[in-house]
Amino acid sequence: MELTKNITLGVYLPGQSSIHNLDPRTKISAATILIVLLLFARSYEAYGLIALFTAALIFCSGIPSGYVIRGLKPMLPVLVIMWVFQLFLYKTPDTAILFEWWVFEATEAGLHMGNLITLRVLFLFTVTTLLTLTTSVVSLTDGLESLLKPLKMIGLPSQELVMTLVIALRFVLILAEELEKIIKAQMARGVAFDQGNFIQKTKKLFPVFLPLFIGAFKRAEELIVAMEARSYTGGKGRTKMKTLRMSSSDLSAAFVMLAYSGILIYVIISVEPII
Amino acid sequence: MKKIIETIGLSYCYRAGTSEEVKALQDVNMSVAKGEILAITGQNGSGKSTLARHFNGLLTPTAGDVLVNDFSTAEKKNIKEIRKMVGMVFQNPDNQLISSIVEEDVAFGPENLGLPQNEIKERVDWALCTLNLEHLRREPPHNLSAGEKQQVAIAGVLAMKPQCIVLDEPTAHLDPRGRREVLESAIRLNREEGITIVLLTHFMNEVIHCDRMVVMDNGRVEMQGTPHKIFRQREGVTKMGLDFPVSAQVAAGLRREGFSISPDIIHTEELIDNLCQLK
Numbered sequence: 338m339e340l341t342k343n344i345t346l347g348v349y350l351p352g353q354s355s356i357h358n359l360d361p362r363t364k365i366s367a368a369t370i371l372i373v374l375l376l377f378a379r380s381y382e383a384y385g386l387i388a389l390f391t392a393a394l395i396f397c398s399g400i401p402s403g404y405v406i407r408g409l410k411p412m413l414p415v416l417v418i419m420w421v422f423q424l425f426l427y428k429t430p431d432t433a434i435l436f437e438w439w440v441f442e443a444t445e446a447g448l449h450m451g452n453l454i455t456l457r458v459l460f461l462f463t464v465t466t467l468l469t470l471t472t473s474v475v476s477l478t479d480g481l482e483s484l485l486k487p488l489k490m491i492g493l494p495s496q497e498l499v500m501t502l503v504i505a506l507r508f509v510l511i512l513a514e515e516l517e518k519i520i521k522a523q524m525a526r527g528v529a530f531d532q533g534n535f536i537q538k539t540k541k542l543f544p545v546f547l548p549l550f551i552g553a554f555k556r557a558e559e560l561i562v563a564m565e566a567r568s569y570t571g572g573k574g575r576t577k578m579k580t581l582r583m584s585s586s587d588l589s590a591a592f593v594m595l596a597y598s599g600i601l602i603y604v605i606i607s608v609e610p611i612i
Numbered sequence: 613m614k615k616i617i618e619t620i621g622l623s624y625c626y627r628a629g630t631s632e633e634v635k636a637l638q639d640v641n642m643s644v645a646k647g648e649i650l651a652i653t654g655q656n657g658s659g660k661s662t663l664a665r666h667f668n669g670l671l672t673p674t675a676g677d678v679l680v681n682d683f684s685t686a687e688k689k690n691i692k693e694i695r696k697m698v699g700m701v702f703q704n705p706d707n708q709l710i711s712s713i714v715e716e717d718v719a720f721g722p723e724n725l726g727l728p729q730n731e732i733k734e735r736v737d738w739a740l741c742t743l744n745l746e747h748l749r750r751e752p753p754h755n756l757s758a759g760e761k762q763q764v765a766i767a768g769v770l771a772m773k774p775q776c777i778v779l780d781e782p783t784a785h786l787d788p789r790g791r792r793e794v795l796e797s798a799i800r801l802n803r804e805e806g807i808t809i810v811l812l813t814h815f816m817n818e819v820i821h822c823d824r825m826v827v828m829d830n831g832r833v834e835m836q837g838t839p840h841k842i843f844r845q846r847e848g849v850t851k852m853g854l855d856f857p858v859s860a861q862v863a864a865g866l867r868r869e870g871f872s873i874s875p876d877i878i879h880t881e882e883l884i885d886n887l888c889q890l891k
Contacts, residue, residue, distance in 0.1 A: 349712050351750055473752075474712040507712055510754055556707050562670060563708035566700040567768065568692065568724040578719040578732040 349473045354399040355586060356471045361480025363587045367594050368468045374601050375457050375464075379610035384456045386604055390597055391463055398471050408466050409459065416455050423451030449611045469506065478503045479581055496572025504560065508553075515552055519545050613645040616776050616808050617667050617698070621676035624662055628674050636662040638831045639676070644776065649802050649809040651819040651839075654828035655853045660812050663828065664778050667810065668698040681775075696725065699769030703781045705761035706753075714756075714764050715740065715749040721772040739771035742805065743797055759790020766797060776808035777801065783815065795821065816857045820878045827852050843878050859883040 351357075356364070371387075378384055395402055425441040432446035469477070478499045485495035520530065523545060530541055624637040637659050644650050644667075652660045665671040666678045669685035680697055683690040699721075702708050711717035718739055722732040740746050743763050753761055762782055769777055779798060783791040795818050801807045811822060819825050820839045827835035827842065829852050835842050843849060843860050856864070856878075863877040863886070871890065877883050 349752055351752070473716070475716040504710065507710070511706055559702065559704060559707040560710070562665075563700075563702055564710060564720075566668060566670060566695065566702075567721040567772065568695045569720075570692075570724070574726045575723050576726050576729065576732065577723060578716070578729060578736065580729065 350470050352399050356398040359590055360581055360583050360587045361472050361476040363590050364472055365480045368464050371464050375460055377605050380608040382608045383604050387460055400470055420451040420455045423447050423454055474503050474506050516549055519548050615643045616646045617644040618679045622673050623675040625674045636831050640833050642826055642833050649822040651822035651825040652812045658828040659831040660828045664780050664812055667778050668700055669694050698776045699772055699774035700778045701765050701769055701782050703784050705765050708765050709753045712752045714751050718768045718771050721768055735771045739767040743767045759786050759793050762794050778810040780812045816855045820857045839878055840876055
């Protein structure tokens, strides 16, 4: 059970690559655009292009690709389940039946849908992971805060929301460590998590998650006290050590994104969607 | 000596007014003098943490008053000023670091104070430099040892330039080396920067480095005085459930065996001096 080795979301890998040094606002906007475009991609050609661009991004970021792939591993069961569900449950009236299993039919449409959705989630995860790997949580907050500032006018407490997000991200790793500790403690007392049927296995998880949740609440309370002791009273009246400044590389990044979006949109429009 | 913190008839109840009322502090009268290192010690549940949380208004008294530089913590409008004067470091470093980069975490406090940008930078540089943490400034906290994390937490408080730092069992989660380093930092901040230190601890080998100590039991202050004075009252100390410093234990053992050793020994150096004088 080495959970902390696999979780990469919310962990920042310091570096000096061209992606690391971009303004967080550029990176957040770019990631948003990439994610929105993902939602419209419905052909393998489009995903081919997305895969190429994502690979290029990972290369530019200087982050070992093994690190990114390892982060995808915990997602695998979810992806497989989604794929299987789509395969058997998604149907169009005129689709070919690939094979039958019990009362279920696997259809060609289901196969394509499964593939598309799996790819979509995969890239969604990769893009967000890449964002958090190359952007410190603080720049992330600063960027988000600055991007969300206009929403303050309609009463959205953007600074507080962003602070919540930042803390949640930081605690992903801490809670994973804690989960690992609890599981190991239970194993030391003879719980075999990998034995028994599905229901038995699920039952064994209760004594793991209860202490985890209680621990999380306790941590949250301590954190609140610590923040309060350091004079945190919400976003009002706060200043920042660093102010964000766009540079020429942000401009180039914007051009790259524009070109890529253009090509991808062209592919999305011109290639017949598979489903 | 000018008092920086003073409690007057301080009582505090958790869940006051309900049937589950817990009296955590009862009629506590004590003070922290400007520029001293004060140790507060006592068993778990003796109320020392509750007391410490009154020092910067995280808790406000159920009865009585707490004055920080003559400002009452009960008045809401004083709280901001008080938190600037009295900083606090907690037991678990993981639960008090907010940011994923050391220098940004150190900046969190000054940012909350609404200071101008270059002043924040200066303070962060100064705090990191004072605690010899400059080499860690770009690191994420999860790459640091527990001792280093606690040093970063201290730097985060130091950057707010408080007159007093309250350390609530800062060494409880640390290994001996981390413990020594945190203690050394606290002492250095006191000697070189003139910051008043309040140290809550279970370790008597930390207490002996303090100018004065307060022993709590059952929500009351039971003993106050210099470590030398307190540890001479052997029965009282044992009754409070406290240990003796190692040197005091050795000295007591030797005294039982008939050696003529002073009952005042708490420091290793004192023990050595005394032993050297034996014939």
